[in-house]
Amino acid sequence: xxxxxxxxxxxxxxxxxxxLERAIEATVESLKGEKSIEVKDISVGDILEDEEEELLKYSxxxxxxxxxxFRDVALAxxxxxxxxxxxxxxxxxxxxxxxxxxxxxxxxxxxxNLMEKFGGLAIYPKLDDLPEPKIGYSRDEIEAMIVExxxxxxxxxxxxxxxxxxxxxxNMAKALSYxxxxxxxxxxxxxxxxxxxxxxxxxxxxxxxxxxQLMAKYVPVALSIIEPEVIxxxxxxxxxxxxxxxxxxxxxxxxxxxxxxxxxxxxxxRLNP
Amino acid sequence: MREAxxxxxxxxxKVRCKLCPLNCIISEGxxxxxxxxxxxxxxxxxLNYGKVSAIGADPVEKKPLFHFWPGSCALSISSxxxxxxxxHCQNWEISQxxxxxxxxxxxxxxxxxxxxxxYGCESIAxxxxxxxxxxxxxxxxxKLARKEGIYNLLITNGYINEEPFxxxxxxxxxxxxxxxxxxxxxxxxxxxxxxxxxxRRTAVIAKKDFGIHVELTYLIIPTLNDSEEEIRAxxxxxxxxxGDDTPVxxxxxxxxxxxxxxxxxxxxxxxxxxxxxxxxxxxxxYIGNVPxxxxxxxxxxxxxxxxxxxxxxxxxEYNITDDGRCKYCGEMIPIAGKHAKKRYGAEWW
Numbered sequence: 001x002x003x004x005x006x007x008x009x010x011x012x013x014x015x016x017x018x019x020l021e022r023a024i025e026a027t028v029e030s031l032k033g034e035k036s037i038e039v040k041d042i043s044v045g046d047i048l049e050d051e052e053e054e055l056l057k058y059s060x061x062x063x064x065x066x067x068x069x070f071r072d073v074a075l076a077x078x079x080x081x082x083x084x085x086x087x088x089x090x091x092x093x094x095x096x097x098x099x100x101x102x103x104x105x106x107x108x109x110x111x112x113n114l115m116e117k118f119g120g121l122a123i124y125p126k127l128d129d130l131p132e133p134k135i136g137y138s139r140d141e142i143e144a145m146i147v148e149x150x151x152x153x154x155x156x157x158x159x160x161x162x163x164x165x166x167x168x169x170x171n172m173a174k175a176l177s178y179x180x181x182x183x184x185x186x187x188x189x190x191x192x193x194x195x196x197x198x199x200x201x202x203x204x205x206x207x208x209x210x211x212x213q214l215m216a217k218y219v220p221v222a223l224s225i226i227e228p229e230v231i232x233x234x235x236x237x238x239x240x241x242x243x244x245x246x247x248x249x250x251x252x253x254x255x256x257x258x259x260x261x262x263x264x265x266x267x268x269x270r271l272n273p
Numbered sequence: 274m275r276e277a278x279x280x281x282x283x284x285x286x287k288v289r290c291k292l293c294p295l296n297c298i299i300s301e302g303x304x305x306x307x308x309x310x311x312x313x314x315x316x317x318x319x320l321n322y323g324k325v326s327a328i329g330a331d332p333v334e335k336k337p338l339f340h341f342w343p344g345s346c347a348l349s350i351s352s353x354x355x356x357x358x359x360x361h362c363q364n365w366e367i368s369q370x371x372x373x374x375x376x377x378x379x380x381x382x383x384x385x386x387x388x389x390x391x392y393g394c395e396s397i398a399x400x401x402x403x404x405x406x407x408x409x410x411x412x413x414x415x416k417l418a419r420k421e422g423i424y425n426l427l428i429t430n431g432y433i434n435e436e437p438f439x440x441x442x443x444x445x446x447x448x449x450x451x452x453x454x455x456x457x458x459x460x461x462x463x464x465x466x467x468x469x470x471x472x473r474r475t476a477v478i479a480k481k482d483f484g485i486h487v488e489l490t491y492l493i494i495p496t497l498n499d500s501e502e503e504i505r506a507x508x509x510x511x512x513x514x515x516g517d518d519t520p521v522x523x524x525x526x527x528x529x530x531x532x533x534x535x536x537x538x539x540x541x542x543x544x545x546x547x548x549x550x551x552x553x554x555x556x557x558x559y560i561g562n563v564p565x566x567x568x569x570x571x572x573x574x575x576x577x578x579x580x581x582x583x584x585x586x587x588x589x590e591y592n593i594t595d596d597g598r599c600k601y602c603g604e605m606i607p608i609a610g611k612h613a614k615k616r617y618g619a620e621w622w
Contacts, residue, residue, distance in 0.1 A: 125274045125320065125372065133314040149285060149300070177314040180302010182286070210302055262375060 004073055004238065005040075005089045008064045008082035013056040020047060020058045027062055027080070037068035037076050055261060070095065070238070071103045077242045078110045081250035085242040087235040094232055097225040104215045104223055107245055111252075112219040118252040121217045124175050132170060133177035137184050142205065145182065146227055151205040153184070153227040156220040160200045165189060168198050176202060179217075180210040208233055212241040216248045274372075277310055278409055279437045280317035288317045292408055293356045293432050294471040307406040308371040309354035320372040321352040322410045325380045327367070327401055330392050334586040336400060336428050337561055339571060340520050341447040341486050342610035343581060344588050347426055348394035350385060351401030352410070353377065356432050358465040359453065360531040361494060368402040382414035389423050395613055396424035396446070405433045408441070415444035431475035432466060438475055439482075447486040447609065449522075450476045454491075454498035455507040463497060477514050486609045488520040490561070493538045493546055495526065504546045508553035517554045518607045523547060523568075524561035544568070557607075576602040588612070 010027060014020035024044055031039045045061040064080075066073060070093075077085055095103075115121065137145070145151040162168035168188040176183055181204040191197040206214065208231065215223065225231075279291040286301040290310050297305035299312040309321040331349045333342055355368035362368050389397050397418050399411045404427055415425040424446040431450040452472060453464050460469045479485040491507060493499045504523075511519050523546040526538045543560050547568050550558045560568025564585040571581035578601045582590035591612045592600040599606055 129274050129276075130313060130318070131316075145285075178302075178311075180300075180312075182301065206302065207300075258375070 002070075002090060002093050003067055004070055004087060004093070005065070005067045006073055006239075006242065007086040007088065008062075008066060008077070008080055009084040009086070010062040010064065010080050011083040012060045012062070014058050015055055017047060017049075017058050020060055024060050024062060031062075031064050031080070034076065036072040037066050039064055039066055041065040071099070071106065074103055074242060074245065075106055075110065077246040078107065078249045081246045081253060082243075083246075083250075085239055085246060087239040087242070089235070091235050092232060093238070094230050097227075097229050097231065100231055101223055101225055104212070107212070108215050108219040108223070111216045111245075111248065114249060114252045115219060118255045121248055121251065122175065124178060127171055127174040127178070130174045130178065133173050133183060135173060135183045135186055137182065137205075142184065142227075145205050149207075150232065151182070151207060152211055152225060152231060153203070153205050154211065154223060154225045155185075155201070155203045156214075156218070156224070157199060157201045157222040158218040158220040159191065160188065160198050161196060162188075162198060165198060168200065172200050172202070176204060176214075179206070179214055181206045181214070208237045209240045209244065213244050213248075216245050274318050274320050275322050275409065277317040277319040278412075279434070280310075282315060286312070286315040288312045288315065290317055291434055292437050293405055294434055294468075295356055295432075295466060296434075304371070305356075306358075307354045307356045307403075308369070309352075309406055319407075319409050321354055321407055323380050324352050324372055324374075324377040325350055325385075326353050326370075326374060326377055327351045328378070328380075328385075328388070330394055331398065332586040333396065333398075333426070334583065334588070336398055336426060336449050337490065337522050337559070338426060338447055338449055338486075338488055339522070339559060339581070339583075340488065340557065340608045341426070342395055342424070342613050343591070343608065345395040345610070345613035346393065347396045347398040347400075348385070348389040348392065349398040349400045350380075351399070351404075352407045353402060354406045355403040355430075356406050356466065357403065357430055357453075360463050360465075361492070361526065361529050361535075363527075363529045364401050365530045382410065382417045385414050386417050386421050386423060389418065390421065394423070396426050398426040398428055400426070400428035403432075404429055405431075408433075408437060412441055412444070415441065419444050429475075430464075431472035433471070433475055435474070435478065438478060442479060442483040442485060445479070445483070445485050447488070448476075448479050449488045449490055450479070451490045451492070452476075452507065455503045455510070456498070459498050463494075473510070473514070480515050480519070487515060488522065489515075490522045490524055491546070492524045492526055493542055494532065495535050495538055495542065497535075499538065499542050499546075501545060501549055504549050505553060508550040508555055511550075512554045517556050519555070520557040520559065521550055521555055522559045522561045523550070525563050527562070540566075571606070573599040573602060573604050573606070575599065575604040578602070580606060 043063045047060045165188045183204050185203040188198050188200050191199050281289050288299050290297045290305050295306050301312050304311045328350045330346050333345045333347045353367050353370040353374045404411050427445050427448045457468045480487045547558050556574040560566045569583040570579045573580050580592045
């Protein structure tokens with residue numbers, strides 16, 4: 001697969017300046033020791049102090065220029081969870097459906113491990129206000145979506161939880177529609193040997209970025225990309241997909257700290273000036 | 274979350290949002306530039322309806338509105354999102370966020386109005402982030418507030434299409450419109466929208482067609498919109514299109530967000546703007562973000578005596594009669610409402 005060149009902007013925050021310096025040093029060393037990706041250049045910005053901030057006073061940014069296969073760069077994005085990923089080249093690339101499935105498989109496994117520790121990501125606003133989306137499209141409609149709108153047709157199976165199969169079916173249809181998918185087929189059934197767990201099987205169409213988001217959020221146990229066989233991706237789409245998955249990883253990893261921050265914000269009060 | 278107002282379906286499940294002049298064409302599953310209006314299943318939904326990021330009772334002077342019920346209290350509420358992406362935004366944490374912002378509270382229009390009444394606020398100000406992209410909630414709340422005798426204040430960039438604005442305007446009593454600069458280039462490069470014209474058009478419609486009390490704010494940013502020619506052109510436009518009695522606030526810039534490399538606006542620049550605007554014929558020009566500056570005061574355009582003396586947001590002297598005239602020379606002063614004498618003993622800040 002064609003190599004891609006990106007810049008990771010990795011942000012580090014801490015309440016202790018020394019700790020932050022050490023963490024930045026360790027991250028730089030880790031980047032230098034990477035075997036799967038080539039780290040061409042690393043620069044570290046000055047540590048800034050925000051006096052108004054009580055808990056995470058100090059911040060620093062590492063800028064790393066990285067070259068590697070999309071798969072390796074995606075895994076590095078999950079490990080280092082940069083705040084932003086900038087794709088420098090190529091402007092466009094082609095990925096076969098098989099290669100993309102492998103990359104998405106890696107993403108799903110990585111995210112599943114994180115979710116086991118920190119909880120899930122598929123959280124939605126109240127879905128009651130949404131109408132039930134259309135399910136099922138004609139072959140002509142599907143072809144038009146693939147050719148004209150550059151949509152990808154894929155099937156996946158994921159574990160979901162709800163009070164019963166019908167409620168799960170309605171909620172999942174709305175959730176997938178909310179994510180930006182068009183649903184061709186969708187079914188929910190009880191998981192064997194587990195009363196609480198349900199299995200969702202869906203055949204949907206979405207763009208490249210939504211496919212990545214979905215795989216990272218739902219960590220499906222099975223995925224199959226049906227069409228097209230070769231997927232054209234732009235630098236912008238790559239950039240969004242990489243930034244999204246690294247954002248998801250960061251969201252989970254920093255969840256305990258955020259909870260602490262939220263608790264603090266919700267329990268401190270000031271007298272009216 | 275609820276279905277948005279002002280949109281139309283397009284081919285292939287896309288929609289066009291018609292709320293603001295960006296007229297975003299949004300594919301299924303995607304959001305508009307404001308981040309809070311999303312195409313779900315071929316319909317446009319507003320994701321920030323009833324999502325309140327900040328709520329507090331402010332002096333109306335903080336909006337800034339200097340000629341509308343001076344000394345009164347405005348219950349200020351905000352949500353998340355903005356149709357502009359100003360590089361200097363001082364509220365970027367909420368303006369550039371979406372409904373996943375962690376500190377949002379769910380509120381109904383009834384709750385907002387009840388809180389305003391409970392705390393004795395004369396008005397509700399839709400402020401801090403852009404209220405235009407909170408349109409449906411602002412409209413519902415403004416209608417209810419009007420029924421309850423509470424004024425509605427819109428603190429906005431004015432970047433809204435004419436049709437939705439004409440639906441909202443009858444419920445709005447006062448507006449402060451942020452005129453970012455007087456050039457399209459600034460709007461394109463700094464606010465990241467195509468043109469300056471819609472904000473100016475909104476100001477004219479508000480004042481001329483609906484009789485809304487309009488004040489303008491112009492934040493002066495060093496090197497970007499601080500030339501004498503630009504400020505003169507702006508002041509001339511205000512005089513010609515809105516009238517010489519329109520209050521104009523020139524605010525001092527402090528480094529924020531993506532413009533932290535720029536220095537705060539020198540005081541001389543702000544004072545130059547004040548002088549230029551007065552030269553062009555504006556009667557009520559103010560200097561903002563410089564507490565204690567004499568440019569915070571209202572002076573009588575005829576006798577020049579100080580009519581409302583302020584320190585920051587606090588009124589320390591009020592020399593306008595109950596029938597709205599200068600206490601010294603009898604000149605009529607365009608103030609909407611009366612001095613609402615503050616029940617707060619303490620300083621605001």
